[in-house]
Amino acid sequence: MGKLFETPLYPYRRSSDQDAHAPVRHAVVVVGAGPVGLAVAVDLALQGVEVVVLDENDKVSWGSRAICFAKRPLEILDRLGCALPMVERGVKWNLGKVFFDDRQIYEFNLLAEKGHRHPAFINLQQYYFETDLVSRLRELQAEGKPIDLRGCSKVLSVEQDADKATIQVDTPEGPYTIEADWLIACDGAGSPVRKMLGLDFVGRIFEDNFLIADVVMEAEFPTERWFWFDPPFNRGQSALLHKQPDNVWRIDFQLGWDIDREEELKPENIDKRLRAMLGADISYQLEWSSIYTFQCRRMEKFHEGRVIFAGDAAHQVSPFGARGANSGIQDADNLAWKLKLIIDGKAPASLLETYDSERIYGADENILNSSRSTDFITPKSDMSRVFRDAVLELAEHYEGMRPMVNSGRLSVPCTYDGSPLNGADCDKMPARTRPGSPVVDLPVGNRFLLNLLGSEFYLLTIDAEAPAALDVEGVSVKRIALNTADEAEDYLQQRYLGDASSAVYLIRPDQHVVARWEHFAENDVRKALLKAIGR
Amino acid sequence: MGLLKTNANIAGPDEFYSELIAAHEGLTKAQSDALNARLILLLANHIGDRAVLSEALKAASIRHSS
Ligand SMILES: Cc1cc2nc3c(=O)[nH]c(=O)nc-3n(C[C@H](O)[C@H](O)[C@H](O)COP(=O)(O)OP(=O)(O)OC[C@H]3O[C@@H](n4cnc5c(N)ncnc54)[C@H](O)[C@@H]3O)c2cc1C
Numbered sequence: 131m132g133k134l135f136e137t138p139l140y141p142y143r144r145s146s147d148q149d150a151h152a153p154v155r156h157a158v159v160v161v162g163a164g165p166v167g168l169a170v171a172v173d174l175a176l177q178g179v180e181v182v183v184l185d186e187n188d189k190v191s192w193g194s195r196a197i198c199f200a201k202r203p204l205e206i207l208d209r210l211g212c213a214l215p216m217v218e219r220g221v222k223w224n225l226g227k228v229f230f231d232d233r234q235i236y237e238f239n240l241l242a243e244k245g246h247r248h249p250a251f252i253n254l255q256q257y258y259f260e261t262d263l264v265s266r267l268r269e270l271q272a273e274g275k276p277i278d279l280r281g282c283s284k285v286l287s288v289e290q291d292a293d294k295a296t297i298q299v300d301t302p303e304g305p306y307t308i309e310a311d312w313l314i315a316c317d318g319a320g321s322p323v324r325k326m327l328g329l330d331f332v333g334r335i336f337e338d339n340f341l342i343a344d345v346v347m348e349a350e351f352p353t354e355r356w357f358w359f360d361p362p363f364n365r366g367q368s369a370l371l372h373k374q375p376d377n378v379w380r381i382d383f384q385l386g387w388d389i390d391r392e393e394e395l396k397p398e399n400i401d402k403r404l405r406a407m408l409g410a411d412i413s414y415q416l417e418w419s420s421i422y423t424f425q426c427r428r429m430e431k432f433h434e435g436r437v438i439f440a441g442d443a444a445h446q447v448s449p450f451g452a453r454g455a456n457s458g459i460q461d462a463d464n465l466a467w468k469l470k471l472i473i474d475g476k477a478p479a480s481l482l483e484t485y486d487s488e489r490i491y492g493a494d495e496n497i498l499n500s501s502r503s504t505d506f507i508t509p510k511s512d513m514s515r516v517f518r519d520a521v522l523e524l525a526e527h528y529e530g531m532r533p534m535v536n537s538g539r540l541s542v543p544c545t546y547d548g549s550p551l552n553g554a555d556c557d558k559m560p561a562r563t564r565p566g567s568p569v570v571d572l573p574v575g576n577r578f579l580l581n582l583l584g585s586e587f588y589l590l591t592i593d594a595e596a597p598a599a600l601d602v603e604g605v606s607v608k609r610i611a612l613n614t615a616d617e618a619e620d621y622l623q624q625r626y627l628g629d630a631s632s633a634v635y636l637i638r639p640d641q642h643v644v645a646r647w648e649h650f651a652e653n654d655v656r657k658a659l660l661k662a663i664g665r
Numbered sequence: 666m667g668l669l670k671t672n673a674n675i676a677g678p679d680e681f682y683s684e685l686i687a688a689h690e691g692l693t694k695a696q697s698d699a700l701n702a703r704l705i706l707l708l709a710n711h712i713g714d715r716a717v718l719s720e721a722l723k724a725a726s727i728r729h730s731s
Contacts, residue, residue, distance in 0.1 A: 513698075520702035530710055 133417070135257040138188040139264055142282035148306045156182050157276075157473060159297055159310035161285050161323055164191065165256065166441030166458035167316030168263035172210050173466035175270050175277035177585055179473055182308070183267075184299055188281030190264070193418035194255035194344050197372060197380050198452035202543035202568060203459040204248040205580050209641070212266035213248065216259060220252025221353055221373050228525070228535060229358040235526035237354075245621050246571045247578035251540065253374050255344075256455065288313065288326045288437065295436045312469060313437045316458075319425075321443035327434060333427020334501065336448060338508055339385040341421050343400055344378050345414040351379065357537040359507070359522055363406035368507050368537075371407075378417055381407070382449075384508065391421050424448045426501050428493045432461075432486045440465060445493035450503035450538035453496040460544060461489050467585060467639035471663055476604050481664035484551050492544035499539045506536035543568045546642060553645025553658030558630040569641045572621035574612060582610050585639045587659060589650075592622050594632040596650035602659045607636070638662060669720040 140163070147154040158174055160167045163185035171183045199216070207213040227237045242250040270277055286305060287298040295313040298305055315323035324331060356371040358364070367384035374380060383403055385394060393399060400419055405412065428445035432438065441458030465485050471477035509515035524531040546552065546566035555565050563570055569590075571580045579590075587607040589596055593614055600607040614622050626633050636644040636658050645658040675681050689697045709718055 516695075516698045517702045517706070520699055520706055523699075524703055524706055528707075531706065534706070 134261065135190050135192055135418075138281065139190055139261065140185070140279050140281040141188045142302055143280070144301075144303060145278070145280060145306075147308055148301070148303065153296065153307040153309045155294070155309040155311070156180060157310070158182070158312045158314060158469070159184065159295070159308065160314045160316055161185075161288075161297075162316035162318060162441075162443070163260070163264075163279060163281075164316060164318060164441065164458075165196070165259055165263065165455045166462055167314070168260060168267065169207070169210065169459050170314055170316065170440060170462035170466055171277060171279075172212070172263060172266055172270065173462055173585070174470065175267070175275040176210065177466065177470045178276070179470055180276035181278070182310075183277070183279045184283040184285055184297075185279070185281055186284035190257040190260040193342075193420060194257060194374065194378070194380065196256040196259070196452065196455040197253050197374050198456075198540075199252050199254055199259065200452065200456045200541040200543075201246065201248045201250050202541075203456045204252065205568075205571065205641070206459050206463045207263075208248070208580060209463075209583070209585065210263075210266060211269075212262045215262045215265075216254055217248060217252055219258060219375050220249075220254040221375055222249045222252055223353050223355060223373065225352070226355040226357070228522075228537065229356065229361060230519075230522040230526065231360055232362050233526075235522060236529075236532060238532070245573055245619065247580060248571070251452075253372060253380075255374050255376075255378065258375070259455070285317070285322060288315075288323050290327075290436045293436070311436070311473070314465070315437060315439045315443045316441045316462075317443050319442040319446045321439065323437065324429065324439065324443055327437060329434060330430055331427055332430070333425055333446070333497070335425045335427075336423070336504055336508070337387045338504075339387065339389050339391070339394075339421055339423050340449075341383040341385055341394055341400070341403070341419065343381045343383075343404065343419045344374070344417040345381060345404065346377050346417055347379055347408075347412065347414045348377060349408075349412060349414075359518075359537075361407075363403070369407065370537075383407075385421070389421075394421060395419060422449075426497045426504070428490065428497065432489055433482055438465065438469075438482065438485070440489075444489070445497070447493075447496045447500040448504045449500075450507060451496075451500050451541055452538070453500055453541045456541040457492055457496050457544075460492060461485075463640045464489055464492075470585075470639075471605070474604075477663040478665065484549065484664060488544075488546045488549055488551075491546060491549075495544055496541070503536050503538045507538075551638075551644065551662045551664070553636065553661055554647060554654065556630060556633070556646050556648055558648070559628040559633060559646055560625060563626055563635070563643055563646070565643050565645050567643050569635075569637055569643065570625045572625055573619075575616075579610075579612075580641065583637065583641055587639060587644075587662075588637040589655065590626075590633075590635040590637055591650065592626055592633040592635075594634050594648075594650055596634060597652075600652070600655065602656050603665075605659060605663060607655070607659065636662070668714065668717045669724055671724065 157180040160171045160183045174181045224240045284300045358369040370382040372380040440461040447453045509518045552565035589609045634650045635646045644662045
């Protein structure tokens with residue numbers, strides 16, 4: 131059997147669009163079937179929006195690439211109906227070890243907070259992640275949802291006018307043209323669509339190269355994340371070892387700037403490095419290897435007329451902190467409900483401005499975090515190296531210095547503080563669930579709060595009265611009523627009530643808090659909801 | 666501004682100064698740089714207050730006009 135990522139998963143099939151006399155018009159066309167394109171397409175289709183996904187090839191991601199998926203994206207994928215196979219297959223880890231020079235300087239335990247459905251992180255090859263999304267897409271197709279995935283369909287050109295995008299698609303049987311009310315470009319860091327529209331992509335390029343080797347080992351290494359600063363087997367540089375399912379290990383060697391790529395990629399040279407790191411007598415199989423250099427940058431705006439950018443096409447970060455795919459999934463989450471409301475004529479097209487502002491806020495946060503990690507891992511001046519080494523030496527002896535060690539700050543969800551969509555706050559309630567934050571999960575009976583939320587607006591009441599449903603100018607709001615008396619633990623108090631005796635939370639379809647009050651008042655909710663949809 | 670103590674605050678300034686210089690005795694430039702860095706980090710951690718630290722960074726960045 132070939133490797134999963136070498137097997138065509140959505141082979142080319144002729145579409146009836148290719149035989150039409152005039153270009154067929156679609157509600158949404160997504161370019162790129164990577165994690166982000168698949169997620170946004172599945173989200174839209176779930177909500178009944180007609181969507182066509184185009185990808186230039188017919189396979190999942192070549193090699194594993196992303197391996198570390200955080201809790202928030204898993205929660206989003208749970209709403210989309212495909213997190214379970216990922217979590218079941220994924221490697222859960224808590225223990226991290228940090229090495230400096232020739233020794234371990236300390237270890238840490240992530241100690242995930244209790245009362246959440248999903249773990250803080252899983253390690254999973256990107257090709258599994260994408261395969262599970264494709265399976266979900268197939269399920270939706272079988273249910274008759276309006277979603278189509280076209281392999282070997284390469285976008286050659288994109289043009290747009292005020293009300294549509296026109297897309298030329300190349301296939302093994304020649305090119306054809308389609309139109310879209312909205313085009314979502316999820317075509318990756320090199321985004322051809324971005325180039326076709328002549329849009330900018332600026333930021334900071336880091337002058338460094340990293341060799342990634344995914345190796346299959348039978349050896350029993352523990353399920354931990356090991357990070358080395360300046361180890362004897364890679365002097366002056368860093369290295370990372372991390373476990374994936376199927377006994378695959380991600381090994382990441384920093385190489386520096388002045389290298390010979392071809393030399394480094396020769397299996398015999400990779401072999402030398404691996405043996406120096408893991409021991410001369412290891413036995414392994416090389417699954418995938420690659421050298422990458424990265425950049426931290428983003429587009430100035432994430433949409434231009436009828437074309438919207440998401441994922442790596444819109445922003446790129448260093449891999450430290452696992453923020454690429456994780457933040458791209460949050461783009462999809464933010465975009466789908468807004469576009470749905472715009473398409474249904476319930477929200478003005480200007481609601482898209484808040485996709486830009488909220489996700490640019492998220493992208494900037496990620497870029498800031500990953501640039502800081504990069505500067506710690508690869509100091510850019512002599513003095514910055516002196517301080518970096520000083521932090522590491524102190525961290526070995528004094529626990530208090532460990533928070534300053536930065537080998538990548540793991541991705542946490544973005545709180546849209548200051549978003550124009552946010553409404554009233556109640557200062558008696560906990561900061562972590564303030565307007566703009568994603569809903570914090572908790573157990574409800576034998577389920578979890580997030581499982582009770584679909585892709586609509588919700589009114590979460592805690593020890594408070596409210597109608598079972600509301601209709602605000604065509605947008606429906608459903609109530610979820612929780613009571614502290616039904617709880618064995620005091621999660622509701624800790625996560626939602628704080629010092630308030632009751633609470634009413636208005637929640638967006640992407641599970642971010644719009645506004646919160648101590649008591650229900652219809653007028654307040656109406657006002658907040660209209661604000662949240664840009665009216 | 667004004668959180669950072671810039672009035673005389675160390676009892677026995679001469680003793681402290683000689684202790685600081687003595688700590689560097691016999692060290693190479695690189696070892697001294699490393700010692701200074703560790704010292705700054707430990708003191709910064711002890712102070713903890715972000716506003717004071719920012720003020721100290723500013724106060725230390727004296728630019729001499731020539
Ligand atoms: C070594 C490495 C490690 C990483 N680790 C992590 C991690 O641990 N966690 C994390 O969250 N992220 C990680 N990332 C980042 C992650 O891989 C990316 O952020 C993620 O793949 C972006 O998804 P995307 O859907 O935006 O783009 P992509 O996955 O790049 O998908 C773009 C798609 O567009 C298609 N396409 C391109 N041009 C055209 C065209 N003209 N017509 C049609 N289709 C086209 C491509 O075929 C491709 O399928 C890592 C990346 C690397 C390189």
